[in-house]
Amino acid sequence: MEIKEIQNEIVDEFSMFDDWMQRYEYMIELGKSLPLIDDAYKTDDNIIKGCQSKVWVHAELQDDKLIFTADSDAIITKGIIAILIRAFSNQKPKDIIEADTHFIDEIGLKEHLSPTRANGLVSMIKQLKLYAVAYQTQIN
Amino acid sequence: MLDINKIREDFPILKRKVNGQPLVYLDNAATSQTPKQVIDVIVDYYENYNANIHRGVHALSQEATDKYEQARIKIQKHFNAAKTHEIIFTSGTTHSINLVANGFSSILEKGDEVLVSAMEHHSNIVPWQMLCKRTGAVLKVIPMNQEGELLMDVYNELLSQKTKLVFCNHISNALGTINPIKEIIKKAHSVGAAVLIDGAQAAPHIVADVQALDVDFYTCSAHKVCGPTGVGMLYGKEEWLKKLPPYQGGGEMIAEVTFEKTTYADLPHKFEAGTPNICGGIAFGAALDYMNSIGFDEIAKYEHELLLYATQELLKIDGLKIYGTAKNKTSVISFNIDGIHPYDIGTILDKLGIAVRTGHHCAQPIMDFYKIPGTVRASFSFYNTKEEIDTLVSGVERARKMLV
Numbered sequence: 001m002e003i004k005e006i007q008n009e010i011v012d013e014f015s016m017f018d019d020w021m022q023r024y025e026y027m028i029e030l031g032k033s034l035p036l037i038d039d040a041y042k043t044d045d046n047i048i049k050g051c052q053s054k055v056w057v058h059a060e061l062q063d064d065k066l067i068f069t070a071d072s073d074a075i076i077t078k079g080i081i082a083i084l085i086r087a088f089s090n091q092k093p094k095d096i097i098e099a100d101t102h103f104i105d106e107i108g109l110k111e112h113l114s115p116t117r118a119n120g121l122v123s124m125i126k127q128l129k130l131y132a133v134a135y136q137t138q139i140n
Numbered sequence: 141m142l143d144i145n146k147i148r149e150d151f152p153i154l155k156r157k158v159n160g161q162p163l164v165y166l167d168n169a170a171t172s173q174t175p176k177q178v179i180d181v182i183v184d185y186y187e188n189y190n191a192n193i194h195r196g197v198h199a200l201s202q203e204a205t206d207k208y209e210q211a212r213i214k215i216q217k218h219f220n221a222a223k224t225h226e227i228i229f230t231s232g233t234t235h236s237i238n239l240v241a242n243g244f245s246s247i248l249e250k251g252d253e254v255l256v257s258a259m260e261h262h263s264n265i266v267p268w269q270m271l272c273k274r275t276g277a278v279l280k281v282i283p284m285n286q287e288g289e290l291l292m293d294v295y296n297e298l299l300s301q302k303t304k305l306v307f308c309n310h311i312s313n314a315l316g317t318i319n320p321i322k323e324i325i326k327k328a329h330s331v332g333a334a335v336l337i338d339g340a341q342a343a344p345h346i347v348a349d350v351q352a353l354d355v356d357f358y359t360c361s362a363h364k365v366c367g368p369t370g371v372g373m374l375y376g377k378e379e380w381l382k383k384l385p386p387y388q389g390g391g392e393m394i395a396e397v398t399f400e401k402t403t404y405a406d407l408p409h410k411f412e413a414g415t416p417n418i419c420g421g422i423a424f425g426a427a428l429d430y431m432n433s434i435g436f437d438e439i440a441k442y443e444h445e446l447l448l449y450a451t452q453e454l455l456k457i458d459g460l461k462i463y464g465t466a467k468n469k470t471s472v473i474s475f476n477i478d479g480i481h482p483y484d485i486g487t488i489l490d491k492l493g494i495a496v497r498t499g500h501h502c503a504q505p506i507m508d509f510y511k512i513p514g515t516v517r518a519s520f521s522f523y524n525t526k527e528e529i530d531t532l533v534s535g536v537e538r539a540r541k542m543l544v
Contacts, residue, residue, distance in 0.1 A: 028543065053481050053513070073481050073513060
């Protein structure tokens, strides 16, 4: 599936919820299903700066697609990164670079998009895209 | 007894809603809310006598100067300083500490020692580290126990003829511990060391009498005592303030300037370069008036009740642990729940309209001491109620159920 299709799917899922509580409960569930990073990659180098909780992300190229794994010590943060990874993992670097992230707004997590927000959603998106740029350069 | 409902009427912000819920503001240790009596003073300043001070011959300038200097006297009286010019207006506690640290650059020598407590805010650590780097002095730490109390016997051992400065907060922002500053000051003086007490967290709860304490420097910020942000004060004994060189150069702090030489103004202006936060200074005075009209004894008594009640109720929650259990503490509760990150709890509480602080509270060494990433911190003020504590407790319980 393309990134846009996955994003629409996520938006559809979140539209079923009436209130924030259900959205957060779902996000916590998603956090529990996050494809976890191998402990070997849980290094300081892989920590995303700008988060109040710790977030580690690892990326590797399999064939022409980028596979992300991650972890966090906070469960809501894990849920947010799980949503991002579901949209961006197993995609071509070029598509990741070009993807827009408007869907975060549509699923009612707009407040997390503020650059001053301590969870660093913006930093996470930036980091995923940076990985994509790095691997795209490698492919070229 | 305080009439809390009447007091709450003074704070317009307490009526607002957050995320559709009535605001429960429990982040008072970060900043206090502003009563309309202080807001009115701010509005009055800009509507009626906004002008630059100490310079103009015109009426507005004179009026603003008078009000600003009256505020200085209010602050002097509040802290019982011997002289008005021992009160320096600053932008806040951080500025005050940097001013003193900078001044000691020319006094400290290589091998001198400075002592700092283990429970300091970063703003009372970093300026001293920078000072030590500049001068070659050595920074030593007064350790604390698991309850969050300073080990006074170790402090005694650390003190020596080499000790030139001791820094300590009056009350810890992360743990709420009230430190035995009178004893700390007395012992430091017995070896000839000067003492700076960071009163940022103490000012909203306790009135420090700087003469009775015999403290060399005491600082606080207006925004923790119902005043505006961006203004605070440094108290310094006259002999020290005369000894320290100016911190920043500019207008206001000079007596005479030629390109060859500048002579500095007398105290307090020597340390007040540039146009100050005039409105902020005046509002700072009004904020102290407001708090004194309520009465610090009554405030302390009521906040202690809130602390006991909140402690008792929070501890009923499964897996909840409180950090900072000193015998002598103010209305600050830092806590975690087993297996849950403080950030997650804070996020859920925010959704419920409850404002708390999460994270390391600018006191990473304390978090390292307890080997935790941070805590959730609820801090109570005299305008908070037991009902709000009930809302907090049920919110934390709800968060716990969602997050475990």
